[in-house]
Amino acid sequence: MKPAVAAARPPKRCTDCALRVQTCFTQVSATDLTWIETFRSGTRAVPAGQSVFAEQSKISQLFTVYSGWAFRYKTLADGSRQILNFLLAGDLVGLQAEFANKATHGVEALTDVQLCVFPQDGLWSLFQSQPQLGYDITWLSASNEYLVDENLVTVGSRNAEQRVAMLLIDLWRRAERLGLAAPDGSIAFPLTQQHIADALGLSLVHTNKTLRKLERLGLHAIAAGRLRLLAPGALAHMADYYATPMRPVPLL
Amino acid sequence: MKPAVAAARPPKRCTDCALRVQTCFTQVSATDLTWIETFRSGTRAVPAGQSVFAEQSKISQLFTVYSGWAFRYKTLADGSRQILNFLLAGDLVGLQAEFANKATHGVEALTDVQLCVFPQDGLWSLFQSQPQLGYDITWLSASNEYLVDENLVTVGSRNAEQRVAMLLIDLWRRAERLGLAAPDGSIAFPLTQQHIADALGLSLVHTNKTLRKLERLGLHAIAAGRLRLLAPGALAHMADYYATPMRPVPLL
DNA sequence: CGACCCTTTGAGGGCCGTCAAAGGGGGTGG
DNA sequence: CCACCCCCTTTGACGGCCCTCAAAGGGTCG
Numbered sequence: 096m097k098p099a100v101a102a103a104r105p106p107k108r109c110t111d112c113a114l115r116v117q118t119c120f121t122q123v124s125a126t127d128l129t130w131i132e133t134f135r136s137g138t139r140a141v142p143a144g145q146s147v148f149a150e151q152s153k154i155s156q157l158f159t160v161y162s163g164w165a166f167r168y169k170t171l172a173d174g175s176r177q178i179l180n181f182l183l184a185g186d187l188v189g190l191q192a193e194f195a196n197k198a199t200h201g202v203e204a205l206t207d208v209q210l211c212v213f214p215q216d217g218l219w220s221l222f223q224s225q226p227q228l229g230y231d232i233t234w235l236s237a238s239n240e241y242l243v244d245e246n247l248v249t250v251g252s253r254n255a256e257q258r259v260a261m262l263l264i265d266l267w268r269r270a271e272r273l274g275l276a277a278p279d280g281s282i283a284f285p286l287t288q289q290h291i292a293d294a295l296g297l298s299l300v301h302t303n304k305t306l307r308k309l310e311r312l313g314l315h316a317i318a319a320g321r322l323r324l325l326a327p328g329a330l331a332h333m334a335d336y337y338a339t340p341m342r343p344v345p346l347l
Numbered sequence: 348m349k350p351a352v353a354a355a356r357p358p359k360r361c362t363d364c365a366l367r368v369q370t371c372f373t374q375v376s377a378t379d380l381t382w383i384e385t386f387r388s389g390t391r392a393v394p395a396g397q398s399v400f401a402e403q404s405k406i407s408q409l410f411t412v413y414s415g416w417a418f419r420y421k422t423l424a425d426g427s428r429q430i431l432n433f434l435l436a437g438d439l440v441g442l443q444a445e446f447a448n449k450a451t452h453g454v455e456a457l458t459d460v461q462l463c464v465f466p467q468d469g470l471w472s473l474f475q476s477q478p479q480l481g482y483d484i485t486w487l488s489a490s491n492e493y494l495v496d497e498n499l500v501t502v503g504s505r506n507a508e509q510r511v512a513m514l515l516i517d518l519w520r521r522a523e524r525l526g527l528a529a530p531d532g533s534i535a536f537p538l539t540q541q542h543i544a545d546a547l548g549l550s551l552v553h554t555n556k557t558l559r560k561l562e563r564l565g566l567h568a569i570a571a572g573r574l575r576l577l578a579p580g581a582l583a584h585m586a587d588y589y590a591t592p593m594r595p596v597p598l599l
Numbered sequence: 600c601g602a603c604c605c606t607t608t609g610a611g612g613g614c615c616g617t618c619a620a621a622g623g624g625g626g627t628g629g
Numbered sequence: 630c631c632a633c634c635c636c637c638t639t640t641g642a643c644g645g646c647c648c649t650c651a652a653a654g655g656g657t658c659g
Contacts, residue, residue: 169500172587177500190489191496195591199493222478222485229481230474236488237442241451243495244443248421248429250503251548255647287605296503298648303607335424339447507615539637550616555639557615 105138105161105211114161114184119272120346121231130225131347134217139210141165143285147188147202147210154198155215157189159347163208164285167200168293178294180242181205181266181286184273185346187235193218205285213347231345238344250296253334255305258295260334263315267324272341277321284322357390357413357463366413366436371524372598373483382477383599386469391462393417395537399454399462400441406450407467409441411599415460416537419452420545430546432494433457433518433538436525437598439487445470458537465599483597490596502548505586507557510547512586515567519576524593529573536574 106112109132114120123131138161141147148154150170165182179200182188192198193215222229249261270282292302309315314326314333324330331338358364361384366372375383390413393399400406402422417434431452434440444450445467474481501513522534544554561567566578566585576582583590 167496169496171500171504175504177504179496179499190485191493194486194489194594195493196594200496219482222474222482226474226478226481229478229485230471233442233474233481233485233488234446236485236492237446240488240492240495241443241447243492243499244419244421244431244452247431247495247499247502248423250499252423252427252429288607289605299606300608300649301647304647307607342446342448540639541637551638552617552640553615559639 103162104140104209108132109135115346117274119274119341119343120185121343123346124227127225127227130221130228134213134221135211136214136217137212139212141204141208141210143204143206143208145204147204147208148198150198150201152198152201153196154189154192157187157193157213157215157218157347158202159211159213160184160186160188161209161211164205164283165202165208166205166290166294167202169200176293177296178290180239180246181269181294183269183275185344187232187239187347189215190232190236190239205290206283211347228347232347234345235347246294255295255297255301256309257334258297259291259302259305259309260314260330261336262291262295263309263322263324264327264330264334264336267322267327268338268341279323281321281323284317284320355414356392356461360384361387367598369526371526371593371595372437373595375598376479379477379479382473382480386465386473387463388466388469389464391464393456393460393462395456395458395460397456399456399460400450402450402453404450404453405448406441406444409439409445409465409467409470409599410454411463411465412436412438412440413461413463416457416535417454417460418457418542418546419454421452428545429548430542432491432498433521433546435521435527437596439484439491439599441467442484442488442491457542458535463599480599484599486597487599498546507547507549507553508561509586510549511543511554511557511561512566512582513588514543514547515561515574515576516579516582516586516588519574519579520590520593531575533573533575536569536572 103113109128115123136156139158147158147165160182162184167179167182167188168176169179170176182202188202191200245265249258253261266284267282270276276282288302288306289299291306292299295302297305306317310317314324314330316323316325330336355365361367361380367375388408391410399410399417412434414436419431419434419440420428421431422428434454440454443452497517501510505513518536519534522528528534540554540558541551543558544551547554549557558569562569566576566582568575568577582588
């Protein structure tokens with residue numbers, strides 16, 4: 096029995112939100128914040144490995160990740176799974192379903208996950224009464240597209256070494272930005288090699304061999320569920336990674 | 348000298364828009380329509396092969412494709428180009444740049460293209476005064492993400508035959524929906540095999556061999572710049588393609 | 600201790616990339 | 630009107646990256 100990953104529930108009051116305090120999130124006005132609080136229909140905890148919502152399912156909710164890791168995926172008829180991107184604190188999911196009538200992809204928890212839940216049918220009234228929040232949601236949607244764009248380039252144009260390097264850099268940066276890096280520069284790394292393979296369009300075996308290769312080269316280390324980048328510059332060079340400055344991001 | 352592809356300019360008045368008449372677009376109120384017209388800063392024609400905007404460029408405009416074909420792409424250091432998705436009439440581009448400060452990808456015209464141009468710095472006032480339009484833009488953004496999601500699955504999880512089949516079906520469906528299919532069921536097909544290769548993450552040579560294979564199997568025919576699907580069912584089965592019902596889409 | 604999941608490694612093969620070169624069609628200039 | 634050029638398409642040969650199959654090793658939990 097694992098020691099329950101005591102991920103704290105989101106507080107009852109959004110004014111007490113431990114996430115929004117982070118400098119990586121944009122400031123929001125007091126009125127907008129109270130509006131968010133009334134808009135929020137509740138919270139939800141999903142244990143590691145469980146589904147947040149399934150592909151093709153009818154969902155009527157939007158979710159913001161409060162803590163933990165998750166991922167979006169699609170499955171093909173032969174059972175192969177493509178991971179579209181990983182979700183960390185602050186990420187918004189469920190918007191596509193608003194426009195497609197049902198979930199166009201599944202979402203699964205990698206670790207125990209805490210979510211803030213919003214009703215989809217309140218979205219229109221949000222746009223009407225709180226244009227700033229509507230604008231923020233559009234921002235988040237465009238950011239999501241950017242993430243997938245990047246992943247498409249990785250899967251379409253990079254070889255196995257470069258793909259793995261990209262994934263490691265990208266996840267590390269995103270986690271670090273959220274203050275999830277330990278003093279030693281390591282971050283929790285809950286992915287199995289199967290997850291990495293599914294995200295990068297590689298086989299499990301080749302993913303393993305590539306990871307070992309980068310590790311032998313001294314570029315990174317994964318141990319005890321933690322990732323450390325030992326040579327970020329070399330990784331970035333290998334992956335043809337261009338660091339883009341990170342701007343504060345809105346949080347719903 | 349080609350006979351100029353006489354793609355008509357968008358009319359001066361949005362009320363005369365030849366595109367919005369299509370049933371695939373949602374109805375918009377008269378007031379919203381006049382607002383769109385004043386929001387629009389002009390139109391722009393881009394000849395085939397020319398850039399609409401370059402990667403990394405600072406742009407301060409949003410574009411709606413009025414007619415013609417274009418594509419979004421990113422380039423790596425080794426010069427390889429990944430096409431993210433193709434753009435047809437009604438598609439909106441430039442939103443990502445609003446949030447990243449510069450273009451995160453390039454856009455290039457495949458055919459002569461006519462664009463409606465909107466100022467980016469008017470976006471916030473749009474959200475404030477016309478919430479319905481803000482909502483529509485979010486819809487379009489989420490739809491774009493859906494497109495890229497699908498392409499990521501194709502490139503990450505399908506073999507060459509399936510990728511080509513997916514591309515042909517997808518482009519045909521999107522064009523047909525816009526009323527671009529001829530009575531014989533063919534659509535204009537301005538892509539070179541290099542474009543297909545760059546979109547699918549395949550080499551030019553292998554793209555050619557795969558196209559010829561599907562053609563020899565009688566699944567499709569490309570001739571005189573036109574594509575016809577000769578066996579849509581077989582193509583869909585090969586590609587593991589699930590037809591999703593198409594809903595009316597907003598148009599900015 | 601055994602079951603299960605994940606990781607790791609080896610062997611062999613196939614899909615697809617690279618290299619090379621010929622063929623076709625349209626535009627341009629002689 | 631023909632020659633030439635350029636771009637795109639097409640085909641063959643060969644090699645390599647990555648997939649599949651197979652099996653062993655380690656860690657955790659019942």
